[in-house]
C-alpha cells in the first residue's frame with residue numbers, strides 16, 4: 001500500500017488503498033434500491049462520491065444480489081449509458097459492473113475505463129471486448145449464478161479454490177490481450193459468511209501476487225451475521241471494519257457505498273502505517 005502503482009494505462013496513485021464508489025442504477029438494488037433511478041440523481045450521487053475522494057465510480061444496471069432476476073441487455077444499457085456519458089471526463093475513473101459483453105462494449109464506448117464482470121469474464125465475448133478496447137478488467141470469483149448462488153455453497157477448500165480460479169482466469173484473460181486485471185474474491189457470490197471470513201483472513205496470499213486486489217464487502221449480509229445488523233443501510237460501520245482489514249492486508253481498492261467515510265478512514269490508516277509520513281504540523 002502507498003506510493004505509486006501503475007495499473008495499466010491509467011496510473012492509480014494512492015496512499016494505501018483506493019476507493020471504488022458503488023452507483024447502482026437499478027430499481028431493485030438491495031441497499032439503495034431505486035434511489036438513483038433518475039439520471040440526475042445518479043450523476044449527483046457519482047459527483048458526490050468523486051468529491052469525497054472515490055477514485056473509481058462503479059456503474060451497475062443489473063442487480064447481482066442473491067436472487068436477482070436477469071435484466072435484458074438493452075434495458076441494462078439504457079440505464080448505464082446515459083450515466084457514463086454524463087460522467088465521462090469529469091475526473092473519476094469509471095467502471096461498468098456488467099456480465100454482458102454487449103453492454104460492456106457500449107459502456108466502454110460511452111466512457112467507461114474498465115469492466116467489472118462479476119462472472120470473472122466467463123463469457124469469451126467479454127474477453128474479446130476488453131482486449132479489443134484495451135480495457136482493464138476486474139476478474140471476480142462467483143460460484144453459480146446470482147439467482148441461485150446462495151442456496152447451498154460448498155467448497156473443499158474455499159481459499160485454495162477461489163485463489164486458483166483467480167490465478168487461472170487472470171492468466172487466461174491477460175494471454176488473450178486484456179491489458180491488465182484486478183483480482184476479487186467475490187464476497188457473497190456463492191459463499192457463506194464462513195467462506196467470506198476465510199477469504200478475508202487469507203487475503204495476504206492473494207495480495208502478495210502481481211495483480212492489484214479489489215475487495216467488496218459493503219453492506220453485505222455477512223455483516224448482519226457478524227454483528228446483528230438486519231438493515232443493509234445500517235451496515236457502513238461494519239463495512240468499514242472489513243475494508244480497513246482488507247487494506248491492511250494489501251488490498252489495492254475497496255468497493256463501497258459510503259465513499260467519504262472510507263476515504264477518511266483509509267487515509268488515516270495509510271498515514272499510521274507509513275513511517276515516512278510526517279503530519280502537516
Ligand SMILES: Nc1nc2[nH]c(S[C@@H](C(=O)O)c3ccccc3)nc2c(=O)[nH]1
Pocket residue numbers: 022029030063064065066097116118138140184186187188189214215216217218220221255
Ligand atoms: N468486483 C465486485 N463487484 C461487485 N458487485 C457487487 S453487487 C453487491 C451489491 O452491492 O449489490 C452484492 C451484494 C450482495 C451479494 C452479492 C453482491 N459486489 C461486488 C464485489 O464484491 N466485487
